[in-house]
């Protein structure tokens with residue numbers, strides 16, 4: 001069983017339709033790994049098709065993995081990625097032992113650093129300064145090795161002593177199609193992420209499409225000699241032995257050698273530390289800059305926060321529609337919550353939440369911070385929120401069972417990502433129909449996740465006061481004792497699911513003329529074996545034998561691109 005670390009379904013490269021030429025090419029590419037045995041250095045680069053229908057895939061196994069495990073990992077990745085990413089042209093998945101990406105763009109030989117992903121070991125190191133020094137030197141050393149002209153595999157692994165009792169083990173790797181300088185620059189950017197991801201941690205990993213690195217205080221790789229042909233790499237390398245001349249060195253000579261080496265090592269460490277921290281500072285400033293918007297730009301984009309552009313008012317502030325340039329649509333949340341959070345903390349939190357990207361999450365594009373103004377800039381999602389469809393007697397008819405089912409699946413996938421698959425576990429705490437936005441194809445996107453972090457609020461207080469404890473989405477232990485966990489989100493998801501199924505608000509549920517409590521009604525009918533009574537009559541009479549509902553009523557046709565009602 002392979003351990004999956006991350007995956008991204010990338011919407012930026014567009015999507016394909018079922019049975020399209022691109023889909024056929026993609027399937028061909030993904031099924032050809034097993035037949036392609038020429039995989040020196042565990043690297044595959046396979047393409048099928050021409051022009052915009054071309055599917056290009058790259059797969060790379062960790063440099064110490066043998067070819068059998070490598071193929072198993074890649075084939076499993078191909079199957080999983082196709083299941084996880086329904087129809088995006090581009091996607092990437094990473095496991096402990098391999099990564100796989102496909103796209104309709106030409107990617108061979110191109111160094112790419114986005115999307116990146118990192119993880120860390122939760123345990124802290126004891127002597128931070130000594131650890132960092134050893135780590136920086138080791139990473140720089142491995143990075144030089146992997147990107148040097150002699151390294152055809154673009155892979156290097158090794159270890160460094162922190163103290164007599166502690167060793168750091170690390171590996172770095174680029175896809176072998178990169179040139180040496182491209183590999184070196186890719187690895188520098190990955191190394192520059194270490195302080196923000198893994199500072200003071202005993203282990204960490206940074207993954208990007210073209211390069212990755214990992215370190216730990218436990219040896220996690222197989223001992224093997226880098227640059228031996230890939231298929232022979234399962235043999236352990238012989239232990240290192242000192243050159244005979246050194247065994248014979250007299251004590252005095254030994255001391256000289258040690259001092260010389262130490263002085264040189266110290267100089268290297270000093271220089272690499274300076275370069276390392278400069279790099280980190282530069283890359284952090286760059287990332288912040290690209291996320292930060294000027295207030296004047298947003299004011300112009302929203303026509304000075306005009307009422308005409310106001311999309312609604314939520315617990316954290318009003319939301320406005322805006323247009324940047326001639327066509328980029330954004331949604332701007334003008335925060336009113338005065339959390340007392342410092343500017344730096346706010347920026348850091350935005351950086352973290354902006355990295356959470358999934359097709360079923362509303363993308364946080366940036367922020368604005370000027371004087372008392374704090375704005376969050378999101379992608380604009382054109383079809384408003386689920387409640388505005390589901391609880392509207394006319395628009396509800398657009399949501400046939402197929403669409404509702406797709407919405408439920410999407411919400412579940414987005415929530416799973418927040419709970420389990422993202423680098424930062426997020427408990428939403430306020431999952432409800434108005435926080436599910438619908439895009440032009442009625443795909444659901446969860447909004448308002450990470451708000452407790454962005455407003456530095458105590459999650460219990462903020463959410464209870466905003467929900468006022470009565471809206472029925474909260475798990476009992478949360479409503480009564482303020483205890484929240486991913487399980488409380490699952491409870492809210494269950495309530496939302498029932499609402500989608502019956503097409504009525506939990507807080508205003510009626511059976512005929514009688515006002516009832518949706519959860520009690522659902523439970524009673526479930527126990528009595530009459531659960532179908534819950535189903536929205538608009539969906540038709542009964543589910544088919546395989547458990548799918550079908551619509552008996554002819555619904556008004558949806559336009560390709562629904563606009564906001």
Ligand SMILES: Nc1ncnc2c1ncn2[C@@H]1O[C@H](COP(=O)(O)OP(=O)(O)OP(=O)(O)O)[C@@H](O)[C@H]1O
Nearest residue numbers: 311312313314315316319331378379380381385434
């Ligand atoms: N990214 C977006 N694109 C389009 N519309 C949005 C976007 N974000 C929010 N909206 C709209 O703005 C309105 C207010 O959203 P907001 O999330 O602030 O409030 P809410 O969900 O009603 O309340 P709460 O703060 O409790 O979550 C909603 O009607 C929503 O449809």
